[in-house]
Every structure is written in C-alpha cells, then in structure tokens.
Amino acid sequence: MKLEKVALVGSGNWGSAIAKIIGNNVQLYPEFDNEVKMWVYEEFINGQKLTDIINEKNENVKYLPGIKLSSNIKAVPDLLETVRDATILVFVIPHQFVKGVCNQLKGQILPHAKAISLIKGFDVNETGICPMTEVIAKTLNINVSSLSGANIANEIAEENFSETTIGYRVREEGELYKRLFETPYFRVGIIDDVIGVELCGALKNVVAIAAGIIDGLRLGDNAKAAIIRIGLLEMKKFVQTFYRGIKEETFFESCGIADVITTSYGGRNRRVAEAFVITRKPFEHLEKELLAGQKLQGTLTAQEINHVLRRKGLENEYKLFTTVYRIAYQGLPPERLVKEII
Amino acid sequence: MKLEKVALVGSGNWGSAIAKIIGNNVQLYPEFDNEVKMWVYEEFINGQKLTDIINEKNENVKYLPGIKLSSNIKAVPDLLETVRDATILVFVIPHQFVKGVCNQLKGQILPHAKAISLIKGFDVNETGICPMTEVIAKTLNINVSSLSGANIANEIAEENFSETTIGYRVREEGELYKRLFETPYFRVGIIDDVIGVELCGALKNVVAIAAGIIDGLRLGDNAKAAIIRIGLLEMKKFVQTFYRGIKEETFFESCGIADVITTSYGGRNRRVAEAFVITRKPFEHLEKELLAGQKLQGTLTAQEINHVLRRKGLENEYKLFTTVYRIAYQGLPPERLVKEII
Numbered sequence: 277m278k279l280e281k282v283a284l285v286g287s288g289n290w291g292s293a294i295a296k297i298i299g300n301n302v303q304l305y306p307e308f309d310n311e312v313k314m315w316v317y318e319e320f321i322n323g324q325k326l327t328d329i330i331n332e333k334n335e336n337v338k339y340l341p342g343i344k345l346s347s348n349i350k351a352v353p354d355l356l357e358t359v360r361d362a363t364i365l366v367f368v369i370p371h372q373f374v375k376g377v378c379n380q381l382k383g384q385i386l387p388h389a390k391a392i393s394l395i396k397g398f399d400v401n402e403t404g405i406c407p408m409t410e411v412i413a414k415t416l417n418i419n420v421s422s423l424s425g426a427n428i429a430n431e432i433a434e435e436n437f438s439e440t441t442i443g444y445r446v447r448e449e450g451e452l453y454k455r456l457f458e459t460p461y462f463r464v465g466i467i468d469d470v471i472g473v474e475l476c477g478a479l480k481n482v483v484a485i486a487a488g489i490i491d492g493l494r495l496g497d498n499a500k501a502a503i504i505r506i507g508l509l510e511m512k513k514f515v516q517t518f519y520r521g522i523k524e525e526t527f528f529e530s531c532g533i534a535d536v537i538t539t540s541y542g543g544r545n546r547r548v549a550e551a552f553v554i555t556r557k558p559f560e561h562l563e564k565e566l567l568a569g570q571k572l573q574g575t576l577t578a579q580e581i582n583h584v585l586r587r588k589g590l591e592n593e594y595k596l597f598t599t600v601y602r603i604a605y606q607g608l609p610p611e612r613l614v615k616e617i618i
Numbered sequence: 619m620k621l622e623k624v625a626l627v628g629s630g631n632w633g634s635a636i637a638k639i640i641g642n643n644v645q646l647y648p649e650f651d652n653e654v655k656m657w658v659y660e661e662f663i664n665g666q667k668l669t670d671i672i673n674e675k676n677e678n679v680k681y682l683p684g685i686k687l688s689s690n691i692k693a694v695p696d697l698l699e700t701v702r703d704a705t706i707l708v709f710v711i712p713h714q715f716v717k718g719v720c721n722q723l724k725g726q727i728l729p730h731a732k733a734i735s736l737i738k739g740f741d742v743n744e745t746g747i748c749p750m751t752e753v754i755a756k757t758l759n760i761n762v763s764s765l766s767g768a769n770i771a772n773e774i775a776e777e778n779f780s781e782t783t784i785g786y787r788v789r790e791e792g793e794l795y796k797r798l799f800e801t802p803y804f805r806v807g808i809i810d811d812v813i814g815v816e817l818c819g820a821l822k823n824v825v826a827i828a829a830g831i832i833d834g835l836r837l838g839d840n841a842k843a844a845i846i847r848i849g850l851l852e853m854k855k856f857v858q859t860f861y862r863g864i865k866e867e868t869f870f871e872s873c874g875i876a877d878v879i880t881t882s883y884g885g886r887n888r889r890v891a892e893a894f895v896i897t898r899k900p901f902e903h904l905e906k907e908l909l910a911g912q913k914l915q916g917t918l919t920a921q922e923i924n925h926v927l928r929r930k931g932l933e934n935e936y937k938l939f940t941t942v943y944r945i946a947y948q949g950l951p952p953e954r955l956v957k958e959i960i
Contacts, residue, residue: 426843437956438840439847463844463960497884498780498876501768502805505781505876512870524866528854533875534840534847541883542839614779618805 280307282456283362284314285377287330287351289570290394291368292340293429297459298366299346305455315358316351327351343433356384363389364456367412370571371397371478374408378415385416392421392442392453396477396573400580402587404518407474421449422470423457424477425530426538432462439463441531443473465529472526475515480536481574482581483507485549485600487540489610492553499614503596504540506617508533510594514581517590545574553610575604622649624798625704626656627719629672629693631912632736633710634682635771639801640708641688647797657700658693669693685775698726705731706798709754712913713739713820716750720757727758734763734784734795738819738915742922746860746930749816763791764812765799766819767872768880774804781805783873785815807871814868817857822878823916824923825849827891827942829882831952834895841956845938846882848959850875852936856923859932887916895952917946 282302284295295314302308319326321338330336330351334344352358355377359365363386369377374395391412399406409420425440432438440457442464444450450466458464467473486507490500508527516522526532540546548562555562563572582601585591591598599616602608608616624644626637637656644650661668663680672678672693676686694700697719701707705728711719716737733754741748751762767782774780782799784806786792792808800806809815828849832842850869858864868874882888890904897904905914924943927933933940941958944950950958 426840426847428838428840431838431840434838436838436841437844437960439844460960496770496773496776496778497880498768498770498773499778500883501876501880502779502781502872504879505768505870505872508875509870528847528851530844530847533850534843537846537879538839538843541842618779618802 277307278363279309280363280452281309281361282312282364282366283359284312284366284368285355285359286366286368287314287316287336287339288368288370289339290427290429292336292343292345293433294366294368294394294457295336295349296343296345296433297457297462299349301456301459303346303348308456310348311350312348313350313352313358313362315355316353318353325353327353340429340433355380359385362386365389365391366394367391367408368394371395371399371408374411375399375415378412381416385418389416390419390421390449391416392423393474394423395474396424396481397577398475398478398580400583404584405580407471409470409474419446419449420470421445421453422474422477423453424473424535426534428538428542435461437461437463439465439530439534441473441526441529442466443470443526443531444468445470467523467526467529469521469523469526471519472515472522473529473531475519476511476526476531476535478573478577479511479514479581480507480539481543481545482578482597482600483511483536484539484543484545485574485578485604486596486613488546488549489553489603489613491546492550493610493613495614500540504536506596508536510596511536514594514597518584544570545572548572549574559604574600578604619649620705621651622705622794623651623703624654624706624708625701626654626708626710627697627701628708628710629656629658629678629681630710630712631681632769632771634678634685634687635775636708636710636736636799637678637691638685638687638775639799639804641691643798643801645688645690650798652690653692654690655692655694655700655704657697658695660695667695669695682771682775697722701727701731704728707731707733708736709733709750710736713737713741713750716753717741717757720754723758727760731758732761732763732791733758734765735816736765737816738766738823739919740817740820740922742925746926747817747922749813751812751816761788761791762812763787763795764816764819765795766815766877768876770880770884777803779803779805781807781872781876783815783868783871784808785812785868785873786810787812809865809868809871811863811865811868813861814857814864815871815873817861818853818868818873818877820915820919821853821856821923822849822881823885823887824920824939824942825853825878826881826885826887827916827920827946828938828955830888830891831895831945831955833888834892835952835955837956842882846878848938850878852938853878856936856939860926886912887914890914891916901946916942920946
C-alpha cells in the first residue's frame with residue numbers, strides 16, 4: 277500500500293497548532309508517511325532563519341511560541357519542495373494568498389494528490405463569492421475537503437478539549453482526514469458539505485465583529501446572544517441562498533453554532549471590535565496595534581459580502597452583515613448596530 | 619369590545635422585570651385594561667410589608683431593586699384577588715409552586731381566561747415529564763402559551779437589547795402576547811410550538827451547569843462552545859423524543875440557541891457551577907451562599923431528567939445531561955465531564 281504523505285501549506289498560528297496534531301497522528305496510523313513537510317514563508321528572527329529555528333527547536337517561536345512540535349515536522353522555505361511528493365495537501369494560509377500559491381503549485385503536485393482547506397475566507401467575483409476550496413480544486417484539478425470549527429488555535433495547542441468539523445465530498449476522504457486530525461482532545465465530526473463547513477468559517481468572523489461591538493457598548497449577555505443568533509441565521513441564509521446542497525445539520529456542527537460562539541467570545545475579531553468601540557481608532561490601526569502581524573478577517577469579509585449583496589440588491593435582507601460593513605467602512609457609529617438590525 | 623385584563627402570578631426577579639414591561643405596554647394599546655395586578659407572596663422587609671413597599675415606591679426592593687415599575691402595577695398579597703377579573707394570566711413563579719397555585723385558582727378565574735407561562739422547569743411523573751403549560755392547561759382548562767428566551771432579567775430591566783420567543787397554539791393569542799410583551803429593546807418572535815419553547819427554557823439550565831464546570835476547570839472558549847453545542851443537541855433530541863410537533867426552527871429562536879448562550883455565559887447556574895469546581899462545596903451550600911434566596915434550577919432539572927432517562931434506559935444517549943446529574947448528585951469529579959461526554 278502506498279503511504280499517504282502529508283504536506284502543510286502554511287505555518288502561522290493555526291497552521292502550527294495543526295502541525296502539532298498531524299505530526300503526532302501520522303505516527304499513530306501505518307497508512308501515513310512519518311515525515312510531514314511544512315511550508316514556512318522565510319523570515320529572519322534576530323538574524324536567524326525561522327525555518328532553521330523551527331527545525332532546531334521544534335517550535336514555531338514566532339507564531340506559536342511555547343508549544344513543541346514533534347520532530348517529524350520539517351519546516352521548508354521552498355513551496356514546491358514542500359508539496360512535491362505529498363498525497364495530502366493541508367492548506368492553512370490567509371485566503372489572500374491562495375490564488376498565488378495555487379498558481380505556483382499548478383503542475384507541480386502529484387496527479388493523485390488531494391487537499392483539505394483550513395482557510396477562512398473567500399474570493400469575490402462578478403457572479404458572487406468564490407470559496408477557497410473551489411479555487412484550489414479548479415486550479416489544481418484535485419478533490420478538496422474543508423475543516424472548520426470552534427478552534428481557537430492556542431487552546432488546541434494546549435490540548436484543551438475542542439471539536440471541529442470536516443466537510444467532505446468523498447466519504448473515504450472524510451474518514452481519512454478524521455484519522456489525520458482527530459485526537460482525544462480534538463474531536464472531529466464529518467459531514468457531506470464542503471462549502472457549508474468552509475463558508476461558516478469565513479462568515480462567522482463578521483458576526484464576531486458585531487459581538488465585539490456589543491461588548492464595547494457594554495450591552496450585556498442577552499444582547500450578545502441575540503446578535504450571535506441573528507448572525508448565525510444570516511450565515512445560514514447567505515450560504516443556502518448562494519449554494520445548493522447545503523445541509524441544515526451543518527449549522528448545528530462545531531463549524532456552525534459552536535464556532536460562532538467561540539469566535540464571538542474568545543477570538544481576535546471580537547477583541548479588535550471591542551477596542552474599536554472603546555478607542556474609536558480605525559480598524560486598520562487596531563489590527564496593527566493588537567494583532568502582532570495577524571490579519572483581521574471579519575471586516576474584510578464584511579466588505580466582500582457587501583459587494584455581493586449590493587450587486588444583487590440584497591443588502592436589506594442581511595441587516596447584520598450590512599451594518600457591520602457600514603460601521604467598519606462607512607463611518608456609521610457603532611451605537612447604531614442594534615437599531616439597524618431590529 | 620371587552621378589554622383584556624392582565625394579572626401577574628409571580629413577582630420575583632423575572633416577574634418584576636416583566637411587570638415593568640407589561641405595565642408600560644398595557645397603556646400603549648387600547649385593547650388592554652390599564653390596571654395590572656401582581657401577586658406578591660407577602661414578606662416583611664424591615665417590618666414593612668413588601669406589597670406596601672412595592673405599591674408606595676413602585677419598586678420591588680427585594681427582587682429587582684433600583685428599577686421603577688409604572689404605577690399601574692398593583693402588588694396584591696391575595697392570589698385569588700389578583701386573578702379574579704383577569705383575562706390574561708401571566709405565570710412567572712418557580713415551577714415547584716405551580717401545582718399548588720393552580721389548585722387554588724381552580725374555579726376562581728374567568729372561564730374565558732387564557733394564560734402564558736414564563737416558568738422554567740417541569741414536573742416528572744411515571745410516564746415522563748410534565749410541562750408546566752400542561753399542568754396549568756389541564757388544571758384550569760384554559761389555553762396556555764409559553765414565553766422563553768435569552769432573558770437575564772436585570773439586563774432587560776435596564777432596557778438593554780434582548781430577544782425572546784413566544785410559543786403559541788392559537789395564532790391570535792401569539793400575536794396578542796407579542797403586543798403585550800414587545801418593546802423597542804425586547805424583541806418578540808412567535809412560533810407555533812408551546813412545548814418546544816417552554817422546555818428549552820428548562821433544559822438550558824442543565825447545559826449552563828456544564829458550561830460553568832468548564833469555566834471552573836479553565837478549559838477555555840473552544841471547550842465551552844463545544845459543551846454548549848452538545849448541550850443544545852441533547853435538548854433538541856430530548857424534546858423531539860418526548861413530544862411530537864416540535865419545530866426544528868424553535869432551536870434557532872431566542873429560546874433555543876440564544877438562551878443557551880446567555881445562560882451559559884451570564885446566568886446564575888453557570889456561576890454556581892463554576893464556584894462548585896473551585897470550592898468543591900455542595901451545590902445546596904453554594905445556592906444559599908451565592909443566590910440570595912433564588913433557586914438553582916439546573917441541578918434540579920438534571921435530576922428530574924435523569925429519573926425519566928433512567929426509567930427509559932436512555933441515560934447513555936444523553937451523556938451531557940447524565941454526567942451533570944452524576945457530578946451534582948453522585949460525587950463524580952467535575953474533571954470527568956469532558957471524558958464522559960466524548
């Protein structure tokens with residue numbers, strides 16, 4: 277039997293937390309090759325290459341400090357070398373980079389490779405939104421699954437209990453990925469809904485911006501729960517409006533309700549939005565001040581959604597999404613959030 | 619046209635917050651009689667009757683201090699006098715008292731009266747659970763609706779934004795109650811599902827106990843979101859197993875997902891359960907120490923559910939409910955919560 281060989285395309289905070297899990301799991305099942313290459317966009321830390329530090333210390337000192345990776349994780353600065361012999365590509369990069377990376381990978385991967393995307397976010401074009409799994413699938417002509425859930429990276433790295441959801445198109449691949457990702461503390465549910473799982477992961481960040489605004493306004497737990505509920509319903513309606521075959525159950529999985537909750541209570545979008553209300557500094561300033569190089573996805577996603585909604589004349593049917601956009605980009609005072617959506 | 623006359627059966631923290639809303643709303647719509655009697659179980663506060671204090675100060679100084687009620691709310695110590703001329707009975711008392719109160723009301727209310735229950739909790743008998751709306755409906759032979767939602771009482775009293783859900787059997791009654799309860803800051807959704815709405819309100823307290831345990835164990839936001847998700851699914855399964863005609867949409871209403879969230883983050887069940895993990899004092903002690911006379915519903919509900927589940931051999935299908943019961947009543951260490959449910 278030919279072994280499955282995993283390559284990690286990405287090595288940020290989430291990518292590194294996942295590297296820890298994958299590095300252990302490939303050693304547990306004989307179907308996997310033990311070596312896992314991880315693509316690291318080269319940076320210099322105090323004059324030393326980040327790849328060298330990771331490979332010496334078995335730790336991503338920049339994006340997941342304090343967490344040991346197993347030694348079979350090999351940081352590689354060259355993208356093509358990372359993926360050359362891989363049968364499973366795990367994409368975990370910011371969604372802005374996906375097209376560029378896929379264009380580089382074209383013709384450079386094994387023809388029978390397959391991929392799973394852990395990316396939050398999507399592209400927008402004239403006809404609507406373009407999920408990252410579709411960008412990857414079309415550019416590389418391979419099967420692509422998705423993974424998304426209530427997954428704040430540091431908590432998983434510390435082995436606190438979490439759940440996640442894998443959306444598959446081919447059941448055997450869903451089951452293979454479950455073996456690759458599941459641990460006693462990281463429970464994987466699988467569902468036949470790649471797009472539903474994936475888009476929840478992107479859209480929830482818009483809800484978290486709204487939740488952070490509620491926190492900044494000190495409106496309390498009822499209001500926050502109401503915002504999360506309204507946001508989840510808009511997510512559901514949006515995904516079901518733009519895609520067929522979306523499962524109702526997806527929204528009861530970790531990628532649905534649980535991820536909206538965890539992101540709205542513990543995530544960085546919430547934190548920056550709360551700071552926005554308190555300081556009134558623009559989101560771009562706060563992103564630089566508070567996120568140490570990480571990207572704020574929620575406002576960007578709100579903008580992308582708004583392009584689609586406006587073009588289709590649907591802004592009024594998605595009041596929460598539209599109001600977050602207007603607060604982030606059009607100077608609408610955050611105090612208006614509740615009034616605009618009720 | 620005969621005016622609708624409202625009587626409030628109950629005057630605790632939640633009852634008083636609702637009295638504030640109803641007192642205003644009956645003045646907004648010509649269909650309602652302006653006077654609203656509110657039954658107050660007589661107590662003495664520094665030698666003065668609580669009913670007298672409420673009627674003089676327009677404030678329930680014991681259960682909702684600092685919040686003014688409108689002067690058309692009349693505190694009445696006599697139950698039968700409260701309800702005698704009422705066409706709408708609003709039940710908002712601890713569920714332990716419902717049977718006794720209904721037995722007193724039998725034959726003493728207007729024959730065309732109707733009721734709405736804001737009560738969290740249910741009775742248990744040999745055949746299963748017995749919702750409070752059914753106890754009221756059968757004892758008094760009237761139509762009974764339900765109201766439940768993400769409704770921490772003090773936040774509503776302070777006019778922070780909240781949503782709630784009314785479950786009706788007769789649509790016109792649902793719409794009437796919407797007018798009676800809705801305000802710009804308290805948004806009412808109505809749905810044709812009395813039992814679903816009502817039982818969510820009781821069952822969510824068990825989930826909040828589990829969430830408080832997760833907080834006490836410091837397991838983080840992912841774990842808490844996972845517990846809330848698993849808890850909501852057990853609530854849904856429980857209600858749909860024991861009752862027909864339960865709507866899927868009910869769990870997406872404020873009474874479903876939003877109430878589980880707000881109760882698991884801001885409610886008293888969560889708070890006491892967190893203290894339980896930290897102090898290891900029994901729940902009854904903590905209830906007295908922390909709740910100032912209010913009741914802890916979650917552990918009691920867990921016990922009642924367990925009677926039903928055990929009798930039907932279903933304990934293993936409701937691992938979260940069962941584990942909360944075992945932690946609260948059988949000495950299972952709270953550290954075992956996650957291991958037992960995964």
